[in-house]
Amino acid sequence: MDRLPSVKIRDSLEQRIVEGELGNGKRLDETELSRFYGVSRTPVREALQRLAESGLAEHLPRRGTFVRSPSLSQLVEMFEVMAELECMAIRLAARRATANDIDALEKDNETCRAAVAANDTKKYYEVNARLHGRIYQMSGNSFLASEARRLHDRLRPFRRLQLRVRGRMEESMAEHDIILAALRDGDANGAMETMKKHITIVGVRFNDLVSSFNRIMGDE
Amino acid sequence: MDRLPSVKIRDSLEQRIVEGELGNGKRLDETELSRFYGVSRTPVREALQRLAESGLAEHLPRRGTFVRSPSLSQLVEMFEVMAELECMAIRLAARRATANDIDALEKDNETCRAAVAANDTKKYYEVNARLHGRIYQMSGNSFLASEARRLHDRLRPFRRLQLRVRGRMEESMAEHDIILAALRDGDANGAMETMKKHITIVGVRFNDLVSSFNRIMGDE
DNA sequence: TACGACCAAATTGTATACTAAAAATTGGAG
DNA sequence: CTCCAATTTTTAGTATACAATTTGGTCGTA
Numbered sequence: 074m075d076r077l078p079s080v081k082i083r084d085s086l087e088q089r090i091v092e093g094e095l096g097n098g099k100r101l102d103e104t105e106l107s108r109f110y111g112v113s114r115t116p117v118r119e120a121l122q123r124l125a126e127s128g129l130a131e132h133l134p135r136r137g138t139f140v141r142s143p144s145l146s147q148l149v150e151m152f153e154v155m156a157e158l159e160c161m162a163i164r165l166a167a168r169r170a171t172a173n174d175i176d177a178l179e180k181d182n183e184t185c186r187a188a189v190a191a192n193d194t195k196k197y198y199e200v201n202a203r204l205h206g207r208i209y210q211m212s213g214n215s216f217l218a219s220e221a222r223r224l225h226d227r228l229r230p231f232r233r234l235q236l237r238v239r240g241r242m243e244e245s246m247a248e249h250d251i252i253l254a255a256l257r258d259g260d261a262n263g264a265m266e267t268m269k270k271h272i273t274i275v276g277v278r279f280n281d282l283v284s285s286f287n288r289i290m291g292d293e
Numbered sequence: 294m295d296r297l298p299s300v301k302i303r304d305s306l307e308q309r310i311v312e313g314e315l316g317n318g319k320r321l322d323e324t325e326l327s328r329f330y331g332v333s334r335t336p337v338r339e340a341l342q343r344l345a346e347s348g349l350a351e352h353l354p355r356r357g358t359f360v361r362s363p364s365l366s367q368l369v370e371m372f373e374v375m376a377e378l379e380c381m382a383i384r385l386a387a388r389r390a391t392a393n394d395i396d397a398l399e400k401d402n403e404t405c406r407a408a409v410a411a412n413d414t415k416k417y418y419e420v421n422a423r424l425h426g427r428i429y430q431m432s433g434n435s436f437l438a439s440e441a442r443r444l445h446d447r448l449r450p451f452r453r454l455q456l457r458v459r460g461r462m463e464e465s466m467a468e469h470d471i472i473l474a475a476l477r478d479g480d481a482n483g484a485m486e487t488m489k490k491h492i493t494i495v496g497v498r499f500n501d502l503v504s505s506f507n508r509i510m511g512d513e
Numbered sequence: 514t515a516c517g518a519c520c521a522a523a524t525t526g527t528a529t530a531c532t533a534a535a536a537a538t539t540g541g542a543g
Numbered sequence: 544c545t546c547c548a549a550t551t552t553t554t555a556g557t558a559t560a561c562a563a564t565t566t567g568g569t570c571g572t573a
Binding site for chain 2: 076077079080115118119122123125126127134147150151153154157158161214215216217220
Binding site for chain 2: 555556557558559563564565
């Protein structure tokens, strides 16, 4: 199944925004993009409609479409909601996890640990995302899983910067260990407690986040 | 500010789906819709793209766009997530509510009570939605507010059916009373407890059963 | 009758042409 | 030189024309 051009363009734009190539406030010019992708304006417009619907861009009638990264306060709000969803997922997962599920998590966690030892941020991020995705699945609530994954992806660039903060990867690993131990014991409350701390940015030094944030947002 | 035709069409379709006029599986024919709305296919297509992105419809490449109502198990999952978001909102609201906020809630609640007395389901739904929306706002987390409102709107037709169940409106009122009382006392936990019961449709046991069932059966 | 290939109608996806609204520019008055 | 207004230019929104793909049916053959 080969995807439609309009969908491919949408995905490409989404990635370019998330990667930071298309910074906040950047005007997404229909003609320019149509030249870039070698198609007419029609599929580009459809891609932009979908982008705007998902919240990554804002469409102003008869003005154009603009990349809209969240403000700092919106970011904090999003992390707050993310923490709640992760908590919910881990609570459900603790009740429903099978031995196989937990084994898979353990395996990912060890890969994470290796990445930390090698100081491989990219690898760590990748496996970490898989681990969290697995927990969403384990919750048994596929709607929750899809919502959590959506938010997770949207917070991706910020989460990644957060990991660059010195010592954050090690700290994160320790939390993973506690969460997994709680899961193994079926201790839903313990897992939730740690997960909340794990996600919420309040645990991180606020200044670190702000400086990362400014670095990302600084370039237009 | 007058909205663009493509946006108006999107909103109209969304409403028609939610109202049940366009039932599950209904094919959204581009030509037919363009005739219906008296415009060309272009704005209709853009409206359909947005609908698909928001999850109300599904777009199959070169086949068409179809209304996709959630299955029973998806519905249960969505209510489960809704309950979690409502809990979060009420927890935050309990900490941040001002006297004015609570007065406004009380007023809505009394209007609700009048609607129950008159057995006016439509009115009850309307004011009930406003009351919940107010709680989202009171949480102080605007991202949470927008997400909760989105889900609330999407669950609207099912919530409405639920209210037709005999005695459900009265029961719902009683819960509102308890929640408001807890809010007035700043009792976040009490408010959350009741809210959880208030939202969850069938009870946690059933959710667990359906979720495990789906996991076993491999239905994603 | 059953099955398969091929053709035709319908419908989606894309390109292009046209319209209308907003930004940019130019020209003049003060 | 500055400010404002009219005009030009650019660009978003829409219509229409065309291409590509699926689908249903028909015809022919085993």
